[in-house]
Amino acid sequence: MIGDKRILTGMLLDVETTGLSPARDEMIEIGMLLFQYDQIQDEFKGVTEEHSYLRDPLSHTALSNYSSAYRIHGIPFEQVEGEAFDDELIQGLLKKADFIVAHNASFDRSFVSAMYPEAGSLRWHCSVRHIPWKEYGFMSSKLLYLMQRHGLGSSQSHRALDDILQLHELLKVKSQNGNTYLKEALAKNPMKPAAKKEPKPSRRGVRAERPF
Secondary structure, eight states, rough: TTTTSSSSEEEEEEEEEEESOOOOOEEEEEEEEEEEETTTTTTEEEEEEEEEOOOOOOSSSHHHHHHHHHHHHOOOOHHHHOOOOOHHHHHHHHHSSEEEEEETHHHHHHHHHHHHHHGGGGGGTTTSSSSSSGGGOOOOOOHHHHHHTEEEOSOOOHHHHHHHHHHHHHHHOOOOTBBBBHHHHSSSSOOOOOOOOEEEEEEEEOOOOOOO
């Protein structure tokens, strides 16, 4: 049980970035989905909010890595140029969440908490590590593979909101134990709180010269 509330507000979150290091790279897209979950009945009660934002990276290192990252997320630089996250809305959504689930949460949390330090102290669960996929006969914990094996989809766009909509469908599936995958993830201890650091600038600032 999480707290003493029967109905919890859950969040699914995904980010697209310019690379793998929160120290050198930056988020360029964030997707957030809020939903209601009955933790007694193990029942999804419905999605309440969906949000997706693009962001123009500012640092020289993040800009330098953009071309390489583009091969994965496929977001043209022209789509993010001049864009910025809505800080107040994102921080407000984070406050609403009783828990956050991300697929490879250590990655997503490291980037989100670099910009919004308060996110590091929230209750995070990982749908890669907190669900025993191999015990259930799945050879990989990659989202596309799991979607295919469960008959939920055959392609993945690597766009933040699309990925969490797919994750939402996957977490509603019941495991061999009769519980939803979400319940199994929440039964594990959440990730330890992240150390707070000075936040990176979120809104537009002075951007380094574009190297491409």
